[in-house]
Amino acid sequence: MSITEIIIISLIKIVIVLGITLITVAYLVYFERKIAAWAQNRIGPNRVGWQGILQPFADVFKLLLKEDIVPERANRIVHAIAPMIALFVAFTTYAVIPIGPNVNIFGYDISLVVADVNMGVLYVLALTSLGVYAITFAGWSSGSKYSLLGGIRSSAQMISYEISMGFSIGGVLLLAESLRPIDIVNSQTNLWNAIVQPIGFITFVVSAFAETNRLPFDLPEAEPELVGGFHTEYSSMKFAGFFLAEYANMVIASAMIVTLYLGGWHLPFEQSLGLSGIWLTVAQIASFFVKMGAMLFFFIWVRWSIPRFRYDQLMNLGWKVMFPLSLINIIWVAAIIMIFN
Amino acid sequence: MSQTSNSLKKRKKDLTFWQKIYIPEIAKGLALTFKNMVRPKFTMEYPEEKFIPPPSYRGRPVLVLEETGEERCVACGLCSRVCPALAIEVQAAETEREKERYPEKFEINMLRCIFCGLCEEVCPEEAIVMSKDYELAFTNREDAIYGKDKLLTPVSQLEDRIEFLRKYK
Numbered sequence: 001m002s003i004t005e006i007i008i009i010s011l012i013k014i015v016i017v018l019g020i021t022l023i024t025v026a027y028l029v030y031f032e033r034k035i036a037a038w039a040q041n042r043i044g045p046n047r048v049g050w051q052g053i054l055q056p057f058a059d060v061f062k063l064l065l066k067e068d069i070v071p072e073r074a075n076r077i078v079h080a081i082a083p084m085i086a087l088f089v090a091f092t093t094y095a096v097i098p099i100g101p102n103v104n105i106f107g108y109d110i111s112l113v114v115a116d117v118n119m120g121v122l123y124v125l126a127l128t129s130l131g132v133y134a135i136t137f138a139g140w141s142s143g144s145k146y147s148l149l150g151g152i153r154s155s156a157q158m159i160s161y162e163i164s165m166g167f168s169i170g171g172v173l174l175l176a177e178s179l180r181p182i183d184i185v186n187s188q189t190n191l192w193n194a195i196v197q198p199i200g201f202i203t204f205v206v207s208a209f210a211e212t213n214r215l216p217f218d219l220p221e222a223e224p225e226l227v228g229g230f231h232t233e234y235s236s237m238k239f240a241g242f243f244l245a246e247y248a249n250m251v252i253a254s255a256m257i258v259t260l261y262l263g264g265w266h267l268p269f270e271q272s273l274g275l276s277g278i279w280l281t282v283a284q285i286a287s288f289f290v291k292m293g294a295m296l297f298f299f300i301w302v303r304w305s306i307p308r309f310r311y312d313q314l315m316n317l318g319w320k321v322m323f324p325l326s327l328i329n330i331i332w333v334a335a336i337i338m339i340f341n
Numbered sequence: 342m343s344q345t346s347n348s349l350k351k352r353k354k355d356l357t358f359w360q361k362i363y364i365p366e367i368a369k370g371l372a373l374t375f376k377n378m379v380r381p382k383f384t385m386e387y388p389e390e391k392f393i394p395p396p397s398y399r400g401r402p403v404l405v406l407e408e409t410g411e412e413r414c415v416a417c418g419l420c421s422r423v424c425p426a427l428a429i430e431v432q433a434a435e436t437e438r439e440k441e442r443y444p445e446k447f448e449i450n451m452l453r454c455i456f457c458g459l460c461e462e463v464c465p466e467e468a469i470v471m472s473k474d475y476e477l478a479f480t481n482r483e484d485a486i487y488g489k490d491k492l493l494t495p496v497s498q499l500e501d502r503i504e505f506l507r508k509y510k
Contacts, residue, residue: 038378043386202364305374306367 026056068236073143083241086134090248096120100285142233150229154220160318165207167326185264200329254295396505413468420460428453
């Protein structure tokens with residue numbers, strides 16, 4: 001492949017991935033509202049379009065038309081940069097997540113990932129930890145005590161859970177012997193990591209909830225105590241930036257869980273299905289999205305089931321439970337490798 | 342201080358091992374919310390589907406119009422006297438008919454009305470009753486003052502409220 005071909009193919013991939021992401025995020029908001037309604041025996045949005053299917057567009061349009069208010073005591077530059085960082089982090093992370101095996105289109109062998117980097121997992125970890133800057137900057141620059149409290153909580157929470165997240169990933173890396181997401185997925189062809197290392201799976205999922213600031217770990221935005229936390233002083237499209245970033249982070253977290261623990265695009269017993277060529281690829285890509293959808297549903301489902309932790313409980317859980325458990329998981333995986341090799 | 346630590350100790354003792362590791366309890370909670378997701382919905386889609394209140398409901402007060410086309414009201418003014426929100430204004434007039442008095446003007450200011458139902462309770466003629474109408478929206482204050490044209494309602498529409506009043510008043 002010549003350099004122009006690589007650039008063109010990469011651009012097409014970027015457009016497709018970004019498009020899918022934006023639509024997923026938009027409809028995630030819609031499904032969040034729908035599932036919230038169902039959990040409370042309500043119907044949910046059903047006025048805009050068939051069954052409320054155009055609701056996300058109405059929401060975005062409303063946010064666009066709102067007045068953009070910057071508080072008097074805010075640091076204007078940082079205040080404007082914070083949502084940009086949040087969005088940047090949220091959308092660049094998708095680059096390394098593979099959604100299917102290599103496919104052959106018009107004679108080109110194309111991998112279904114924007115950037116097939118050999119340290120993809122590290123890249124995701126690095127970028128998601130940048131996300132904490134968005135929230136702390138937003139909290140600090142707003143010049144409001146509620147925002148500041150939200151920002152401080154967020155940084156403490158994210159740093160605490162990043163550790164157990166990193167150690168849970170350690171177990172996966174030991175098995176895959178690579179940081180490349182495609183290799184990690186391929187290492188799970190026969191047996192998913194969620195089955196091999198259930199403790200690591202649980203600690204990773206819990207840490208992912210904490211990293212994405214989702215309930216039961218949504219202390220940075222705790223509505224009853226902090227009025228909305230770090231985004232109290234944001235309005236209009238700046239607020240929409242945080243809103244989109246939060247949901248985009250949820251999509252990444254689900255995609256990462258699927259890639260690292262649920263076998264990525266691999267179907268269970270895919271050899272025995274007897275599918276061939278293109279159909280197998282289609283089934284595999286579909287299975288990736290089905291798994292991701294299930295994880296997203298789980299995220300929303302948990303939100304409407306479990307109440308928020310208190311701050312000290314959050315820290316206790318992070319340092320005294322999740323951290324040791326993720327270490328135990330590494331020992332467990334190491335023992336498995338020792339026994340079976 | 343000692344009291345709190347005592348109660349804390351007691352609570353820790355009360356939790357069993359399975360409760361302490363959270364996961365079965367979380368699963369229970371999730372099962373409960375999922376059960377609710379598939380249950381029938383309570384939502385009534387209002388403009389299309391309207392709530393029909395029971396006879397005990399106190400909606401907009403109305404004047405009863407007999408089948409003969411006469412109003413029941415004799416303009417005694419008791420409703421106006423009892424109204425705690427001073428929403429009712431009655432002006433009496435006389436006729437040559439058997440029932441001599443009738444209200445020349447009967448106005449209820451719906452911005453003032455508090456739907457207490459005292460007018461209905463005090464009325465000796467069962468002439469003013471609370472209807473089932475709850476759709477009250479105005480675009481200006483003048484529209485909110487309901488005169489006789491809006492208040493008079495045929496008795497056939499108010500039968501179950503009148504029956505309810507006879508039973509419980």
